[in-house]
Every structure is written in C-alpha cells, then in structure tokens.
Amino acid sequence: MDHALDALPDDVAALRAELALARSERVAAEEALRIKSASHSTLAAEHAVAQAKAAEDMAIIAHQKLVIEKLQRQIHGQRSERSARLTDQLEMTFEELEATATEAELLAEMAVSKATHVAGFTRSRPHTRLNFPEHLPRERVVVPGPTVCDCCGSDRLRKLSEDVTKTLESIPRRWKVIETVREKFSCRDCEKISQAPSPFHTIPRGWAGPSLIAMILFEKFGQHQPLNRQIERYALEGVPISLSTVADLVGASCLALVPLIRLVEAHTFKGERLHGDDTTVPVLAEGKTITGRIWGYVKDDKPFGGTSPPSAMFYYSRDRGGEHPQAHLIKFKGLFQADAYSGYGEIYKPGRSPGPILEAACWAHARRPFFIMADVEQNARRKAEGKKPSVLSPIAMEMVRRIDALFEIERGINGKSPEERLAVRQTLSKPIIDDLEPWMQDQKAKLPNGHDLRKALNYMLSRWHAFTLFLTDGRVCLSNNAAERASRGIALGRRNWTFCGSDRGGQRAAAMYSLIVTAKMNKIDPQVWLADVLARIAGHPAHRLDELLPWNWHPLTQSKTEAA
Incomplete structure (x- = not known):
C-alpha cells in the first residue's frame, strides 16, 4: 500500500491529470457495459418479435384453412362424418395457434419495453373489439371523481365529460355489460383536467370480466x-363471440397466471x-396425431398427519x-412414490x-395383475353373458387376500x-411381509418362465426394497393413488377434446391443470377462485402473490370485511 502511494506524483497538476484520466476510463467502461447490455436487450427483443410474427403467421394460416373447409362444406354439402371431424x-x-400468437405478442411487448431501438409488434386482428348485443343489460359502475384539483388543490371543479370502459361479464347463466365510467373534471381556477385513473384490466386490451374468463378457462x-363447443352455447344464449376472440383470451389469461403457477411449482417440490x-x-x-405425455407430481401430506397444504404440478412432453x-x-x-x-x-x-x-x-x-386372475365376480359375469370364463388362480387369490390385509x-x-x-406397521404389517416374501419365492419357483403370475411375482421381488420401505418410514403410503386421482380428469377429458392442437397447447393445458387440481385438493371451487384471482392479480403486489394461492386465499369481499 505504501509503495503505491510513493509512486504517485507530488504536484497537484499531475494528480489532477491522473484523476481525470481515471475518470475518463471509468466512464468509457460504464458506457461499454451499457452498450453491451442494450445490445443484449435488443437481440432478445428482436427474437421475441420474430417469434410473435411467426406465431401470428401460423394462426392466420390455420384460420384460412378453417375458412376454406367451411366454405367447401357450404358449397358441396357435408360429404361424410370424416369431413365434420376434420372441421373440428x-x-x-x-x-x-391463436392463443399461442397472443401469448407471443405479449411476450414481445415485454421484451421491446426493455430495448431502445426495436420497433414494437402488434398483431392485426380481424375483430379488435366486440360489438356487445344491445339486448344485454347495462350496469353503470361510476368511479368517484376527484374532489380537488390535482394541480393547485382548488375544490372549484366542473364536469367536462366521461370515459366509459365496457366489459362483458358473466354472472352464472346471466349476461351483462358493465360500463365503468370515469368522470372528467376541470379546475375553474387553473383549467387543469382531473380524472380517476383507469382501472386495472385482467389482461391487456381486456374486454372480458374475470368471472367470464374464469368460466371459459374452467x-x-x-x-x-x-372452445368451439363453448361458443356454440354462448351463441344460443344470445351472445355470439368468435373463436379467435375467445382463443386470444385464453392465451393472454394463461400468461397472466404464470407467476401463480411458479409458486405452486416451488411449493410442490x-x-x-x-x-x-x-x-x-x-x-x-403433421397429418397425424402423436402420443404425448402429461406428467403429474402430487404433494399430499394428509395421510401421515402433515400440515403442509396439498398441491399438484403437471408438465407436458412430446x-x-x-x-x-x-x-x-x-x-x-x-x-x-411411483410405478416402476x-x-x-x-x-x-x-x-x-x-x-x-x-x-x-x-x-x-402390483395388486392389479393378481386381481385380474382372481376376479370371481368378473368370471361370473362372463359366464352369464355366454363368454368363456377366465382361469382363476389360487395363487393369485391368496396374493390378493394378503395384500388386502395390508391395506x-x-x-x-x-x-x-x-x-x-x-x-402399528411394525406390530401388524411386518409379520405379514416377513411371511409373504418366502411364500412368493416358493410360488415363483413352481411356475414356468413366461407365465403371467411369474412375471407379476418377479415384478415385486425385484423391487422388494421399494415395496417394503413403508416398514421403516411412516410417511410412505402403500399406494400411488393420489397421483392417479389427480390425473383422472385428463383421462376422462380425452374423450371430449380428442387431442391437443399443438405442443404449446399441451404445455398450456398442463399449467392450467396444475392450478385447477391444486384448488380442488384444497377444497376450493376452481372457477370461483380463478375469477377472484383474475380480478386482483393485475394490481396485486408481486411480493404478496402467495396470498392468492388456494390454501391462503380469501375472497376479495371477505378480505375487505376483515380489513375493516
């Protein structure tokens, strides 16, 4: 340190010169860092804009194909059931694709806002605004205007005009248009115009209220x-909405819920x-359907008396x-806990x-293959229907009896x-397990290679440590039924929606399943919860988002009462 001080010049002029040089070098370094950061933001924004344009192009192509198919059916008539399925x-x-394009557009807007020299991107929509049917009732919600001038504090205000924001909302089986009025006032002293700030929308350019969005999502x-089946019903109820408009809504609202999904994910794992x-x-x-996968992970501590709230997280893969x-x-x-x-x-x-x-x-x-070979009732039904009954296995029946004793x-x-x-397991279950393993080994030795029973026995014996872990850890459950229950809705829904339209659609579905299944596991009505969350999330402080999670959630009206 002393050597460094000794190396400095003694006269003030020389010191000033070195100080000026050091400052200029620091400014140059800061400017280079700023340019590098701006360049990175610019590249990210340009990439996001390019993705948004590509997503819009794909949505336009899909829309034109749909229009062409519908026109051909109008001209030539419905040729077959296959053509109807093709339209679906x-x-x-x-x-x-429409939902994906809207999501990509919003991501591009976020990226462009961080860059300085990248032109923004706005999709060209055929229906930018809905013409609400005149027969729908109107409800005026007037935001109180200012009582004093924001500029000089004078209370001598006069009303000039008002801005009206129309929102289509759904109250179970009843439609209405909410007109949110923001009155404008001008100051008689300084002519400053004052007006209440515009209310938060659930999504950018939002035309739909949170209850309507929640209903569509749920x-x-x-x-x-x-969505195509939903809009058919809406039209019959006197509220025609285009498919592209509703798909826009789904894409934007799913993006708005991403912060909550990340919180559910962190809690689950x-x-x-x-x-x-x-x-x-x-x-x-392309020209076919492939078999993708939805992976489900469920956290449920109730079986072993845990107090942590239950949750579920789903992911999609191709x-x-x-x-x-x-x-x-x-x-x-x-x-x-999972299968093998x-x-x-x-x-x-x-x-x-x-x-x-x-x-x-x-x-x-593990019990299922044994139960199939020991199902007396199923055999009786087959015999009553005139079908050949299956061969009942005494080994399988004994195996089912022993497993049922554990359950x-x-x-x-x-x-x-x-x-x-x-x-309790050490006292009651362990003797059953101690007797079961040698019995299984003995029965396996009597069966020929390739026999279904031998395969079922070998499946368990080769993973015996995993099957008996419940004897040393009280948190372990005997079954993986919690995960199967959480995924049951997906299996049932396949009959309705037949397939996902794209990989992005599968990812969107997995994310929304996570929120809906988690709400159900916490005994919360998913639609009511989504409606309240969507009404609040745009203006809710980011550091308090955990208040909106299903296990912490209180409806907005209840929260206001508690605060009062």
Whole structure:
C-alpha cells in the first residue's frame, strides 16, 4: 500500500491529470457495459418479435384453412362424418395457434419495453373489439371523481365529460355489460383536467370480466369443453363471440397466471414426499396425431398427519423419455412414490445432487395383475353373458387376500403421525411381509418362465426394497393413488377434446391443470377462485402473490370485511 502511494506524483497538476484520466476510463467502461447490455436487450427483443410474427403467421394460416373447409362444406354439402371431424380438428388447431400468437405478442411487448431501438409488434386482428348485443343489460359502475384539483388543490371543479370502459361479464347463466365510467373534471381556477385513473384490466386490451374468463378457462381445462363447443352455447344464449376472440383470451389469461403457477411449482417440490404418474395425451402433428405425455407430481401430506397444504404440478412432453422426469425432479429430494417406469432409474442413484430420492413402490399397482386372475365376480359375469370364463388362480387369490390385509391395516392409521403409523406397521404389517416374501419365492419357483403370475411375482421381488420401505418410514403410503386421482380428469377429458392442437397447447393445458387440481385438493371451487384471482392479480403486489394461492386465499369481499 505504501509503495503505491510513493509512486504517485507530488504536484497537484499531475494528480489532477491522473484523476481525470481515471475518470475518463471509468466512464468509457460504464458506457461499454451499457452498450453491451442494450445490445443484449435488443437481440432478445428482436427474437421475441420474430417469434410473435411467426406465431401470428401460423394462426392466420390455420384460420384460412378453417375458412376454406367451411366454405367447401357450404358449397358441396357435408360429404361424410370424416369431413365434420376434420372441421373440428381445424377449429381446435386454430384455437391453440391463436392463443399461442397472443401469448407471443405479449411476450414481445415485454421484451421491446426493455430495448431502445426495436420497433414494437402488434398483431392485426380481424375483430379488435366486440360489438356487445344491445339486448344485454347495462350496469353503470361510476368511479368517484376527484374532489380537488390535482394541480393547485382548488375544490372549484366542473364536469367536462366521461370515459366509459365496457366489459362483458358473466354472472352464472346471466349476461351483462358493465360500463365503468370515469368522470372528467376541470379546475375553474387553473383549467387543469382531473380524472380517476383507469382501472386495472385482467389482461391487456381486456374486454372480458374475470368471472367470464374464469368460466371459459374452467370449462376448457377443468370440464374439458373445447372452445368451439363453448361458443356454440354462448351463441344460443344470445351472445355470439368468435373463436379467435375467445382463443386470444385464453392465451393472454394463461400468461397472466404464470407467476401463480411458479409458486405452486416451488411449493410442490419442497415436499417431503411426492407421488408421480404420467398419462398419455394425443397431440395433433403433421397429418397425424402423436402420443404425448402429461406428467403429474402430487404433494399430499394428509395421510401421515402433515400440515403442509396439498398441491399438484403437471408438465407436458412430446414423448416418454426419462430425461423429462429427471428435469422435473432436479431440485427435489425425499420420498418418491411411483410405478416402476425405467425412466425414473437415474433419480434413485446414490450420490445424487441436491440429495437422495428414495423409491417407494405402489402396492395397488402390483395388486392389479393378481386381481385380474382372481376376479370371481368378473368370471361370473362372463359366464352369464355366454363368454368363456377366465382361469382363476389360487395363487393369485391368496396374493390378493394378503395384500388386502395390508391395506386394511393402513385404513386404521390413515392421517396419524409417522411415528404412530410406523409403530402399528411394525406390530401388524411386518409379520405379514416377513411371511409373504418366502411364500412368493416358493410360488415363483413352481411356475414356468413366461407365465403371467411369474412375471407379476418377479415384478415385486425385484423391487422388494421399494415395496417394503413403508416398514421403516411412516410417511410412505402403500399406494400411488393420489397421483392417479389427480390425473383422472385428463383421462376422462380425452374423450371430449380428442387431442391437443399443438405442443404449446399441451404445455398450456398442463399449467392450467396444475392450478385447477391444486384448488380442488384444497377444497376450493376452481372457477370461483380463478375469477377472484383474475380480478386482483393485475394490481396485486408481486411480493404478496402467495396470498392468492388456494390454501391462503380469501375472497376479495371477505378480505375487505376483515380489513375493516
């Protein structure tokens, strides 16, 4: 330090010169950093704009194909049932692409706002504004005007005019248009014009109220009603809305809910134990459909007396590769209950970062093949229908009896603490397990290779540590039914929506399933919750978003009462 001071010049002029040089170098470095940051923002904005333009082009192409098909049907008539299905397919494809285009446009606007020299991008919409039917009742909500001038504080104000924002809203089975009036006042002293600020919209350029948006989202993702079927019903009720308009609404509102989805995701993977499962979902591809996957992860601590709120997180993938669950569970450590899918193998390896994942197998899944070969009632039905009955296996019947005895013990300890559950299992379940393994080994040795019973027995014996983990950890459940229950709606919905229109549509569906299933698990009406959240999220402080999560949520009216 002393050597550095000794090296400095003694006279003031020289010191000033060195100081000026140091300052100029610092300014140059800061300017270079600013240019680099601006360049990065510019590239990101240009990329976002290009993606938005590409998404708009795809939506326009899909719309033109749909128009052409409908015109051909008008000219030539409906040629076959296949042509009707083709129109439905085109409508669903257009629905997904329109929602994707709107989402991409909003992302481009966000990126452009951070850049300085990138032109913005606005989609050209055929229907930029709805003409609300005149027969719908109107409700005027007048925002109180200012009582004093914002400029000089004078109270001598006179009304000049008013701005009216029209919002289409739905109150269960009753439609109305809400006209939000903001009166303008001018000051008699300084002529300054004052007006209440414009209210927050649920989504940019919003024409629909939060209850209407919630109804559309819940019917699409919760009740599995495609948008084209929804708008048919709306038209019959006297409110015609175009498919593109509603698809815009879905894309924009799903984007608005992303912060909540990220909070649900973080909460889910902080759990001590997760249930995992996946189910197929057809996805429309070029000239065909492919089989995509929806992966579900459920956190539910109630069986072992946990107080953490339950939640579920879903993801979409185009295939069933093992890299998908590995990516989903990259930050998770703890117990994982799932089937024996080989793609999970990597996550169970010792020395994994950030911590180990312990495999807990599903006894309900293992029981199914035995139950099929021991189903006396099903055999009786087949015989009554004149069909050839299946061969009942005494080994399978005995296996089902022993597994059912384990489940009977579990019913008595459901909801108790891990310590209580473990004590009962050591007393009642462990003797059954100790006797079961040698019995299974003995029966397996008697069966020929390739026999279905041998395969079922080997499935369990090869994973015996995972099947018996419940004897050493009271948090483990005997079954993976929690994950299967959460995914049940997707399996039922496939009959309605037939397929996802695109990969982006699958991702959007998985995100909305996460919110809807989580609300149901917390005994909350998903549509009521979504309506309230959508009404508040635009103006809600970002650091208090956790207040809107289903397990923390209180309706807006209740919150106002509590505050008062």
